[in-house]
Amino acid sequence: MYTQALNTAEADDRGLEDAGRAAQFQARIDAEERIEPNDWMPAAYRKTLTRQISQHAHSEIVGMLPEGNWITRAPSLRRKAALLAKVQDECGHGLYLYAAAETLGTSREELVDAMLAGKAKYSSIFNYPTLTWADIGTIGWLVDGAAIMNQIPLCRCSYGPYARAMIRVCKEESFHQRQGYEIMLTLCRGSDEQKAMAQDALDRWWWPVLMMFGPPDATSQHSDTSTKWKIKRFSNDELRQKFVDATVPQAQYLGLAIPDPGMTRDKEGHWRYSDIDWTEFKQVLAGNGPCNRDRMAARRKSHDEGAWVREAAAAYAAKRAQRQTAQAAE
Amino acid sequence: MPAANIQVSETPLVLYALRRADDALVLGHRLSEWCGHAPMMEEDMALSNIALDLIGQARELYTYAAKAEGKGNDEDKLAYLRDVRQYRNLLLVEQPNGDFAQTLVRQFFYSAFADLYWRAMMTSRDATLAAIAAKSEKESAYHLRHASEWIIRLGDGTDESRQRAQAAIDHLWAFTGEMFAADEGERALIHAGIAVDPGTLRGRWMTTLSEVVGEATLHLPQGDWMQQGGRSGRHSEHLGHLLSELQSMQRTFPGQTW
Ligand SMILES: [Fe+2]
Numbered sequence: 001m002y003t004q005a006l007n008t009a010e011a012d013d014r015g016l017e018d019a020g021r022a023a024q025f026q027a028r029i030d031a032e033e034r035i036e037p038n039d040w041m042p043a044a045y046r047k048t049l050t051r052q053i054s055q056h057a058h059s060e061i062v063g064m065l066p067e068g069n070w071i072t073r074a075p076s077l078r079r080k081a082a083l084l085a086k087v088q089d090e091c092g093h094g095l096y097l098y099a100a101a102e103t104l105g106t107s108r109e110e111l112v113d114a115m116l117a118g119k120a121k122y123s124s125i126f127n128y129p130t131l132t133w134a135d136i137g138t139i140g141w142l143v144d145g146a147a148i149m150n151q152i153p154l155c156r157c158s159y160g161p162y163a164r165a166m167i168r169v170c171k172e173e174s175f176h177q178r179q180g181y182e183i184m185l186t187l188c189r190g191s192d193e194q195k196a197m198a199q200d201a202l203d204r205w206w207w208p209v210l211m212m213f214g215p216p217d218a219t220s221q222h223s224d225t226s227t228k229w230k231i232k233r234f235s236n237d238e239l240r241q242k243f244v245d246a247t248v249p250q251a252q253y254l255g256l257a258i259p260d261p262g263m264t265r266d267k268e269g270h271w272r273y274s275d276i277d278w279t280e281f282k283q284v285l286a287g288n289g290p291c292n293r294d295r296m297a298a299r300r301k302s303h304d305e306g307a308w309v310r311e312a313a314a315a316y317a318a319k320r321a322q323r324q325t326a327q328a329a330e
Numbered sequence: 331m332p333a334a335n336i337q338v339s340e341t342p343l344v345l346y347a348l349r350r351a352d353d354a355l356v357l358g359h360r361l362s363e364w365c366g367h368a369p370m371m372e373e374d375m376a377l378s379n380i381a382l383d384l385i386g387q388a389r390e391l392y393t394y395a396a397k398a399e400g401k402g403n404d405e406d407k408l409a410y411l412r413d414v415r416q417y418r419n420l421l422l423v424e425q426p427n428g429d430f431a432q433t434l435v436r437q438f439f440y441s442a443f444a445d446l447y448w449r450a451m452m453t454s455r456d457a458t459l460a461a462i463a464a465k466s467e468k469e470s471a472y473h474l475r476h477a478s479e480w481i482i483r484l485g486d487g488t489d490e491s492r493q494r495a496q497a498a499i500d501h502l503w504a505f506t507g508e509m510f511a512a513d514e515g516e517r518a519l520i521h522a523g524i525a526v527d528p529g530t531l532r533g534r535w536m537t538t539l540s541e542v543v544g545e546a547t548l549h550l551p552q553g554d555w556m557q558q559g560g561r562s563g564r565h566s567e568h569l570g571h572l573l574s575e576l577q578s579m580q581r582t583f584p585g586q587t588w
C-alpha cells in the first residue's frame with residue numbers, strides 16, 4: 001500500500017455500538033480470524049478500512065500517470081511492452097482494490113468522486129515527476145519495493161477481501177520490483193551517461209521513497225485501533241528500517257551511492273539513515289508537490305472527457321434491457 | 331553506432347513483413363497513448379491489452395524482416411532508426427486517437443480487416459508468417475469483438491455518442507481503401523502462396539462492417555475517394571510526431587543498450 005502515511009486517528013464513534021458484539025468482534029480478530037463483508041463490524045472499523053483501501057486504490061490509479069509518461073518513449077520494444085504491461089497491472093490493482101472497498105458498502109463511483117473532488121488522498125510519491133528513463137527503473141525498484149514492504153503484512157490484514165487482494169497484488173509488485181531493478185542494472189552496466197542517469201534518478205527519488213512509510217513513530221498520531229484491529233502490524237519506522245536495510249546492498253551492487261552521506265551501519269547491522277525532511281513531506285501532502293496539480297488535472301480531464309462514453313454505455317445497456325423485457329413479454 | 335537512419339534492403343519479402351510490422355507498431359503505439367487516460371478503468375485495461383498484442387505482433391514481424399534481410403538489423407533498429415519516409419504502415423493506423431469514438435472506429439476498420447487477413451495468412455507457404463498469423467488471428471478476433479461492441483454501444487447509445495461515432499466513420503473512411511491494395515512485389519509473393527491477396531477480403535470486410543454499423547444504427551459513407559501513400563512512405567503529417575516521440579531515446583543516446 002502507498003497509503004499508510006495518510007491514516008489518522010479514527011474518531012471514536014463506537015460508543016453507540018453494542019458492547020457485547022464489539023467484544024466478540026475483537027475476540028475474533030485476536031484469534032486471527034478473517035472478517036468478511038457480511039459479518040458484523042464496528043462502524044469505525046468499516047470507515048477506517050474504506051478509507052485505507054480506497055486511498056490505496058486511488059494511489060494505484062494516479063500511479064499510472066508518472067510511469068505512463070514514458071510508455072510512448074520507452075527505449076526499446078521490449079521495454080515498451082514491459083512498461084505498458086506494468087502500468088496495466090497497476091490499473092488492475094486499482095480495480096481489485098475498489099472492488100474490495102465496495103464490499104464495505106461504498107460504491108467505486110463515490111470513492112472516485114471523492115478523489116477527484118480532492119477529498120480523498122493518494123500516495124504523495126506520485127506527485128514527483130518522471131524526468132528520464134532511469135526514473136522508470138527507480139520507481140520499479142524503490143517505489144514498488146517500498147509498496148511490497150508495506151503490503152506483505154497486509155496480506156494478513158483482518159479484513160478478508162483486503163487481505164486476499166493484497167496477496168494477488170504483492171505477487172505482481174514483486175515482479176515490478178525485479179523488472180525495475182533490472183532496468184537499473186542495465187543502466188549501471190552501460191555507458192557513463194547511463195550510469196549518471198541512474199545515479200541522478202536515485203538522488204531524486206531516495207528521500208521521497210523513505211517518506212512513503214509515513215511520519216516517524218515518535219510524532220505520528222497512529223491510532224492503536226489499526227494495530228488492535230490487525231490492519232497494521234508494523235510501525236512506520238519499523239517498515240522504513242526494513243526497507244533501508246534491504247535496499248542499501250542492492251544499491252551497492254549497482255555501484256550507486258545512496259544520497260545520504262551521513263548513513264552509518266550500526267552494531268546490529270542496520271543502516272541508520274539521516275533525518276528526513278518532513279517539511280517537504282507536509283508540503284507535498286498539502287498539495288504543493290511538483291506534480292500534485294498536474295496529476296489531479298489529468299485524472300479530472302480523463303474523467304470529464306470520458307463522461308459521454310460512460311453515458312452512452314449506460315444508455316445502451318438500459319435500451320437493451322428494455323428490449324429484452326419487451327421480448328420476454330411477447 | 332550513430333543515430334542516423336539505417337538503410338533497409340527492401341526485397342519484396344522484407345518489405346512485406348515490414349509493412350505489417352509497421353501497421354502493428356504504429357497502431358499499438360497509438361493505443362498505448364490512452365493508458366491512464368481512458369474513459370473508464372476497464373478500457374485502460376482493454377486498450378492496453380490490444381496495444382500489447384499489436385506490439386507483440388510488430389516485434390515478431392520486425393524480427394522476421396530483419397532475418398529475411400540478413401544485414402544485421404533487428405527489431406529495435408527497424409522500429410527506432412527509420413524515419414517517416416521509410417515507414418510503410420497504412421495511413422489509417424497513424425491517424426491520431428481523437429476522441430474515444432475515433433479510436434474505436436479506427437480499431438474497428440483495422441481489426442475487421444486484420445482478422446480476415448491473418449486467418450488467410452495461416453495457410454501461407456512461409457512457415458514463420460503462418461505461425462505469426464495463427465497467433466495474431468486469435469488476438470485480432472478479440473480486438474474485433476471489443477471494437478464492434480463499442481461501435482454498437484456508441485451508435486445506439488446517446489445522441490452525442492451517435493454523432494461522434496458517425497463523425498469518426500465519416501472522417502476515417504477515406505483511409506480504408508489502402509488496406510486492399512497490393513503492389514507488384516506483393517503480387518509476386520501472392521502468386522507464390524506466401525502473401526495474402528488483400529483485394530479478395532474486401533467483400534467479407536464490407537459484410538462485417540455493414541452488420542455492425544447497421545446494428546449500431548449508423549451508416550457507411552457513400553464516398554469512394556481513398557487516400558493512398560502509407561505503403562510507400564508518403565504519410566500524413568501525424569506520423570512524424572509519433573516517431574519523434576517513439577524514437578527519442580534511441581536518437582538522443584545512439585547505440586546504447588537499454
Ligand atoms: Fe500498491
Ligand SMILES: [Fe+2]
Nearest residue numbers: 060089090093
Ligand atoms: Fe500496484
Ligand SMILES: [Fe+2]
Nearest residue numbers: 090144173176
Ligand atoms: Fe507495481
